[in-house]
Amino acid sequence: GAGVSQSPSNKVTEKGKDVELRCDPISGHTALYWYRQSLGQGLEFLIYFQGNSAPDKSGLPSDRFSAERTGGSVSTLTIQRTQQEDSAVYLCASSLSPGGRVNEQFFGPGTRLTVL
Amino acid sequence: AQSVTQLGSHVSVSEGALVLLRCNYSSSVPPYLFWYVQYPNQGLQLLLKYTSAATLVKGINGFEAEFKKSETSFHLTKPSAHMSDAAEYFCAVSGANSKLTFGKGITLSVRP
Numbered sequence: 208g209a210g211v212s213q214s215p216s217n218k219v220t221e222k223g224k225d226v227e228l229r230c231d232p233i234s235g236h237t238a239l240y241w242y243r244q245s246l247g248q249g250l251e252f253l254i255y256f257q258g259n260s261a262p263d264k265s266g267l268p269s270d271r272f273s274a275e276r277t278g279g280s281v282s283t284l285t286i287q288r289t290q291q292e293d294s295a296v297y298l299c300a301s302s303l304s305p306g307g308r309v310n311e312q313f314f315g316p317g318t319r320l321t322v323l
Numbered sequence: 324a325q326s327v328t329q330l331g332s333h334v335s336v337s338e339g340a341l342v343l344l345r346c347n348y349s350s351s352v353p354p355y356l357f358w359y360v361q362y363p364n365q366g367l368q369l370l371l372k373y374t375s376a377a378t379l380v381k382g383i384n385g386f387e388a389e390f391k392k393s394e395t396s397f398h399l400t401k402p403s404a405h406m407s408d409a410a411e412y413f414c415a416v417s418g419a420n421s422k423l424t425f426g427k428g429i430t431l432s433v434r435p
Contacts, residue, residue, distance in 0.1 A: 211366070238420075238421065240422060242423075242425075248345070249425060249426070249427045249428060250413060250415075250423075250425035250428070251425075252422045252423065252424065254383075255420050255421075255422050262420065263419070263420050263422065266422075298366060298367070300367075301364075302421060311369050311372065312369075312419055312421070312423065314359075314366035314367040315366050316364070316365055316366045317366055323327070
């Protein structure tokens with residue numbers, strides 16, 4: 208079956224512009240995660256969704272970052288007024304359910320964001 | 324709080340040689356540990372996971388890892404490296420809601 212897909216694969220934007228990154232999880236996966244991979248910080252957790260609600264937003268670095276999930280499926284990560292330090296690869300992952308801490312997360316290929 | 328430490332950023336081995344990638348963890352609760360691999364321009368793929376069932380865990384592509392509580396370690400090994408093993412490897416620990424905390428990653432190079 209289809210894996211996690213993300214779009215766009217690459218995004219170049221100018222400082223101060225807003226961007227939207229999309230994630231399509233594996234069908235039936237109720238848990239969805241966003242991570243950021245950057246040279247200086249490695250892989251960092253951003254936000255976790257269970258269904259359409261986000262019980263853990265603790266990794267969002269500032270109020271310029273927001274995310275939503277609709278229909279228990281597609282998720283959009285929005286970055287407002289982008290800054291150069293937002294340049295990174297944004298990874299999305301999904302899993303069947305969050306219970307028990309042992310469930311495998313399946314990762315998408317990522318969106319590479321470059322802020323000029 | 325949970326964390327993992329991967330010492331060094333780059334390991335280079337000859338084809339056919341032993342691969343050893345080190346991971347040490349810190350966790351206030353019994354840890355669930357993972358190794359992921361990332362090939363260039365791709366997402367992360369699970370190699371193996373430790374969930375307290377057995378201390379020696381076998382994964383895909385001939386990799387295995389041993390959980391040692393006394394050493395707080397979960398090192399990844401493979402007896403004989405292949406060229407196709409060249410990639411970046413991440414150790415991670417699972418926390419609340421299964422969110423992962425990753426180490427900095429280690430790049431593995433394989434020399435012919």
